[in-house]
Amino acid sequence: xxxxxxxxxxxxxxxxxxxxxxxxxxxxxxxxxxxxxxxxxxxxxxxxxxxxxxxxxxxxxxxxxxxxxxxxxxxxxxxxxxxxxxxxxxxxxxxxxxxxxxxxxxxxxxxxxxxxxxxxxxxxxxxxxxxxxxxxxxxxxxxxxxxxxxxxxxxxxxxxxxxxxxxxxxxxxxxxxxxxxxxxxxxxxxxxxxxxxxxxxxxxxxxxxxxxxxxxxxxxxxxxxxxxxxxxxxxxxxxxxxxxxxxxxxxxxxxxxxxxxxxxxxxxxxxxxxxxxxxxxxxxxxxxxxxxxxxxxxxxxxxxxxxx
Amino acid sequence: xxxxxxxxxxxxxxxxxxxxxxxxxxxxxxxxxxxxxxxxxxxxxxxxxxxxxxxxxxxxxxxxxxxxxxxxxxxxxxxxxxxxxxxxxxxxxxxxxxxxxxxxxxxxxxxxxxxxxxxxxxxxxxxxxxxxxxxxxxxxxxxxxxxxxxxxxxxxxxxxxxxxxxxxxxxxxxxxxxxxxxxxxxxxxxxxxxxxxxxxxxxxxxxxxxxxxxxxxxxxxxxxxxxxxxxxxxxxxxxxxxxxxxxxxxxxxxxxxxxxxxxxxxxxxxxxxxxxxxxxxxxxxxxxxxxxxxxxxxxxxxxxxxxx
Numbered sequence: 234x235x236x237x238x239x240x241x242x243x244x245x246x247x248x249x250x251x252x253x254x255x256x257x258x259x260x261x262x263x264x265x266x267x268x269x270x271x272x273x274x275x276x277x278x279x280x281x282x283x284x285x286x287x288x289x290x291x292x293x294x295x296x297x298x299x300x301x302x303x304x305x306x307x308x309x310x311x312x313x314x315x316x317x318x319x320x321x322x323x324x325x326x327x328x329x330x331x332x333x334x335x336x337x338x339x340x341x342x343x344x345x346x347x348x349x350x351x352x353x354x355x356x357x358x359x360x361x362x363x364x365x366x367x368x369x370x371x372x373x374x375x376x377x378x379x380x381x382x383x384x385x386x387x388x389x390x391x392x393x394x395x396x397x398x399x400x401x402x403x404x405x406x407x408x409x410x411x412x413x414x415x416x417x418x419x420x421x422x423x424x425x426x427x428x429x430x431x432x433x434x435x436x437x438x439x440x441x442x443x444x445x446x447x448x449x450x451x452x453x454x455x456x457x458x459x460x461x462x463x464x465x466x467x468x469x470x471x472x473x474x475x476x477x478x479x480x481x482x483x484x485x486x487x488x489x490x491x492x493x494x495x496x497x498x499x500x501x502x503x504x505x506x507x508x509x510x511x512x513x514x515x516x517x518x519x520x521x522x523x524x525x526x527x528x529x530x531x532x533x534x535x536x537x538x539x540x541x
Numbered sequence: 542x543x544x545x546x547x548x549x550x551x552x553x554x555x556x557x558x559x560x561x562x563x564x565x566x567x568x569x570x571x572x573x574x575x576x577x578x579x580x581x582x583x584x585x586x587x588x589x590x591x592x593x594x595x596x597x598x599x600x601x602x603x604x605x606x607x608x609x610x611x612x613x614x615x616x617x618x619x620x621x622x623x624x625x626x627x628x629x630x631x632x633x634x635x636x637x638x639x640x641x642x643x644x645x646x647x648x649x650x651x652x653x654x655x656x657x658x659x660x661x662x663x664x665x666x667x668x669x670x671x672x673x674x675x676x677x678x679x680x681x682x683x684x685x686x687x688x689x690x691x692x693x694x695x696x697x698x699x700x701x702x703x704x705x706x707x708x709x710x711x712x713x714x715x716x717x718x719x720x721x722x723x724x725x726x727x728x729x730x731x732x733x734x735x736x737x738x739x740x741x742x743x744x745x746x747x748x749x750x751x752x753x754x755x756x757x758x759x760x761x762x763x764x765x766x767x768x769x770x771x772x773x774x775x776x777x778x779x780x781x782x783x784x785x786x787x788x789x790x791x792x793x794x795x796x797x798x799x800x801x802x803x804x805x806x807x808x809x810x811x812x813x814x815x816x817x818x819x820x821x822x823x824x825x826x827x828x829x830x831x832x833x834x835x836x837x838x839x840x841x842x843x844x845x846x847x848x849x
Contacts (some may be wrong), residue, residue: 448842524832534756
């Protein structure tokens with residue numbers, strides 16, 4: 234089985250390196266880090282043990298890659314326009330695409346590019362950063378929640394393809410949880426992401442600073458409850474106490490800057506569209522106005538523009 | 542008639558200096574600028590012509606001031622706890638207090654300190670900054686909207702005391718408009734203040750930058766519409782198109798950092814309580830949840846704490 238990794242950053246670099254380390258045939262598509270990674274391979278600093286891969290299969294053009302059975306999409310969603318050319322070049326007919334990205338609408342966009350592929354969505358519970366070319370620092374966690382995509386997001390259950398991908402990741406020591414309902418899993422992830430990602434950017438703060446201040450904690454809690462209501466009107470029942478569970482989990486977590494904060498600090502574009510505007514639009518379609526999340530999204534749009 | 546000015550900053554310094562220049566007997570209570578102003582007087586740079594007052598009546602302790610017929614309160618509301626000692630020390634029995642401050646609840650608080658005084662609220666449409674001790678820079682505008690306070694905020698109409706204060710200010714070349722309904726006038730002012738004051742702090746932007754960006758302009762517009770609805774549930778009918786009028790007026794205005802932004806940049810406490818939380822609480826009492834404004838208020842609380 235040949236595996237392609239599209240986007241070799243904090244997510245794709247980490248999981249791709251684990252797959253290589255565990256004997257899989259992995260091919261990395263890179264952009265800015267191509268020269269460095271071709272010459273030096275990948276370096277992973279991890280709380281589970283550091284390791285270096287001195288040589289990996291690296292490509293800078295998708296047309297140079299061999300066609301793969303499985304393509305793992307780990308780009309920032311802000312670069313998803315590139316998938317239109319990358320995916321048809323890199324995936325075998327009837328291959329499987331695994332999208333390790335945050336937000337809504339990811340799988341639908343991919344299905345329009347490669348309609349005959351099986352599409353699996355993956356939600357990463359991973360604290361890791363790319364701290365240099367081909368250099369990943371893994372801070373905490375690392376599990377992935379995988380779910381099979383079906384048009385219009387009905388619960389797809391545990392399909393053979395989903396089980397197959399779970400087995401691959403499992404052999405690479407990656408903790409896997411399977412979701413019978415990908416749509417619901419995506420909204421559950423949004424509860425945390427819509428609460429914290431934007432807030433850390435707007436308030437220029439880490440998750441820890443936000444948790445320690447009464448007002449910002451209350452704000453994140455209210456945003457989370459709004460997202461839960463958003464999920465509900467879209468047909469996914471999440472209990473209100475899920476917000477409290479997420480806040481408590483964050484309290485236990487290592488002090489962390491989410492990817493959106495790291496993107497902002499590095500002057501990169503922010504993933505506002507998939508993480509904020511698409512869920513807001515999905516809820517709005519049913520008549521529910523996510524007023525609080527919208528304020529964050531407007532603010533992020535402004536900061537994104539000024540930052541760019 | 543003896544006039545006392547409590548707070549000799551961008552507002553009290555500017556209007557107080559105009560009153561002195563036009564022959565009134567004015568007494569200034571100062572704190573950090575006391576020494577400088579006693580020795581050097583006040584300097585006003587204004588688009589209407591610069592002028593200097595080489596010597597003014599300056600005090601650093603309210604008990605040293607002569608009792609006044611009119612007290613003009615031009616403190617930041619964040620210092621309003623000081624009024625408890627200042628007002629009884631400085632106002633004649635049956636004197637008039639004119640509160641030139643933003644936000645809700647100002648007059649009620651004052652009425653509890655000096656129950657026998659007439660209380661008048663004033664809303665300043667003034668772009669001015671204090672740029673050094675006793676040094677005011679007047680950038681644009683300068684009119685005051687005055688209204689008489691009555692317990693529980695019924696429309697008080699144009700009272701003799703209100704007319705008296707309007708005459709005093711008028712003689713000092715200050716453009717005056719009279720409001721028959723102070724409560725409504727305060728909410729109308731809040732439409733602009735709740736839209737822009739917090740946003741300039743949170744987005745680290747001037748009014749001009751906010752107006753030029755589609756998302757931030759849309760955000761301010763939505764906040765303004767929420768404030769208008771807040772006014773409505775509190776019994777003050779403001780038309781929805783008032784938001785558009787305010788936005789257009791801002792477009793015409795000189796590029797400006799509102800006082801809250803200047804306070805933030807100078808590391809001073811922010812007037813969040815009177816400008817955000819009190820209106821939010823007033824609306825909440827009637828069952829209306831100002832969700833959008835609340836997000837700004839939470840964010841400001843956080844930034845205020847980190848800044849302090």
